[in-house]
Amino acid sequence: SSGNVVGCVGGLGEKKNYRSFNRVTQMKRQTGSAMKPIAVLAPSIDKKLITNVTIISDEPTTFIDYNNKEYNPIDYDPYRGSITLRQAVETSQNIPFVKIMENLTPQVSIKYLKKMGITSLNDNDVNLSLALGGLDVGISPLEFAGAYNTIANDGIYIEPTFYSKIDSSSGDLFMKSKQRKRKVFSKDVACVLKHLLIEPVKGEKGTATYCSIDGIDVAAKTGTTNENYDRWLCGFTPYYTSVCWYGFDTNESIEFGGKNPAGLIWSSSMN
Secondary structure (H helix, E strand, O other): OOOOOEEEEEEEOOOOOHHHHHHHHHOOOHHHHHHHHHHHHHHHHHHHOOOOOOOEEEOOOOOOOOOOOEEEOOOOOOOOOOOEEEHHHHHOOHHHHHHHHHHHHHHHHHHHHHHHOOOOOOOOOHHHHHHHHOOOEEEEEHHHHHHHHHHHHEEEOOOOOOOOOEEEEOOOOEEEEOEEEEEOOHHHHHHHHHHHHHHHHHOOOOHHHHEEEEEEEEEEEEEEOHHOOOEEEEOOOOOOEEEEEEEEEOOOOOOOOOOOOHHHHHHHHHH
């Protein structure tokens, strides 16, 4: 990726026409499983805690969270027993990612997330549900796109911008964007992540098979929050990174038949 970022928002809110710019930059929403690649996979692979063939047991598990209370996440698809990390990504099983977060720790995860441009995390996010996108405040589509673009850009975070430069008719330079850049993880780590995130698109049981584009590698991850309040599709090709959110301004269950509506927006725009 050359650092191009596309932010899409499908709003189902009030009839008043809110500006898409404000939605993309200021709106913060819960992320669901779309959080897994940046909160769990990237830091854990970089710390050499896991590889794409690590075997993890996917079964009902009770965890003791950081508030010393029991945490009992569930899978929304049938438990799959002992599976590889690649298989866990393909069908977005929840238990394996919480187990990895327990080993990684939320504190380390948050350090990586901040390096990838996520600014809305706080002390209330220091818990195992961080692995599944259970956040105190949420994340804006723009910051989410910048974080995913870190994977596409071989581990280099590039601050998103809405312009590159502004010239006058005579060619004089008025303004030029100064994007901050920093290395978050290695190119090798990014390569493993890219191959893992192809699984939801190409895998037989993938959750984002409808995002496939003929002749182009596509990496993607879906996200769904409780009660279907939020639907996400975060992904990239070798050319662009795009993040789409679909939902209501105030929490209300999304009623739809068939495929993830955020994913359909993503697929249409990226095609």
